[in-house]
Amino acid sequence: MKNVNLLKAAIVALLLIPAISSAADRVGDFSLLDQDGYHHSMSWYDDHKMIALLVQANDSQAAADALPAFDALKAKYDGQGVEFMMINPMGKHNRSAVQAKAAVYAVDIPILMDDARVISEALGIERAGEVLLYNPRSFMVEYRGSVAASEKAIQEILAGEDVSVASVATSGPVISYAATAVPSYIADIAPILADNCATCHREGGIAPFAMDSHTMVQGWSPMIREVLMTKRMPPGQIDGHIGEFINDRLITDEEVRNVIAWADAGAPKDGDTDPLTELTWSTSKWSLSDKPDLVLKVPSQQVPATGVLAVQRCCGED
Ligand code: HEC
Incomplete structure (x- = not known):
């Protein structure tokens, strides 16, 4: 446990540096739907x-x-x-x-x-x-x-040369963006991460690191920015333009904007409390409800050396 925490601290320390310096000059990778x-x-x-x-x-x-x-x-x-x-x-x-x-x-x-x-x-x-x-x-x-x-x-x-004139003024209609203050970690960011990410990103969850404190998410903030810009997280990425899906895990545009603006600002913390340290999770081994409707038991299997197994009937009810 100690070692894991030390490792986390090392990762946090390493990642803090790009969090502050990278955003301005480098756009980063991105993904969009056409x-x-x-x-x-x-x-x-x-x-x-x-x-x-x-x-x-x-x-x-x-x-x-x-x-x-x-x-x-x-x-x-x-x-x-x-x-x-x-x-x-x-x-x-x-x-x-x-x-x-x-x-x-x-x-x-x-x-x-x-x-x-x-x-x-x-x-x-x-x-x-x-x-x-x-x-x-x-x-x-x-x-x-x-x-x-x-x-x-x-x-x-x-031709492998530097671009001699990198910027030329154009006269098309101006595209403007609403100026936003740096979002508040406590009021805006922690709730977004808690609702959209921390079910997997928690101690014992399936994701590789836990979003369980400001220090943790600040350290990961350049990577959090990247996975949002490239649509890698949250997993699934259902196309929100098509139909309605249950549990689609879609994160809203405003939430994405807020998290990226906060990461670009160096992922600062405001206030004296840390909502991510206060999250509690069900201790049930079932993640969707306390008791599943049906539990199927798969008997142990013998896999032949060829690795090829005929389709089998299986599973009695619990
Ligand atoms: C359904 C579970 C789940 C949810 C919800 C989820 N993640 Fe992840 N996350 C994962 C898993 C699993 C990985 C490891 C992926 C891999 O190794 O390919 C991961 C990896 C990451 C990484 C490391 C980079 C990488 O590509 O491996 C970052 C950063 C991240 N997630 C951020 C987020 C953010 C931000 C959210 C919420 C907006 C989020 N995740 C929501 C499961 C989840």
């Missing part, structure tokens, strides 16, 4: 030199105007290690409206839907119609600006 519900994880494209993102908004003429040139770049550089996508930073949950717009555009370029808007904000997206060149290995933006000036940057990156 307008058709397909999942795009940026690190899957790490065999590419870059991902070109055109900022799309349904009512933006600037985006529509930039699209033909962007599509022409795709035709030219698609096979050379550049992946072309659009990103919708509006956070409107208007998947069907964006699908309809994509049909009007009639290009074969997915539109990533940033419903929680955390990715767009982290990428520093400022205007519809601008193009970003994002490196899926360093997770940094190497160019932002007009589609016209982006070709030079693409050529420089493909």
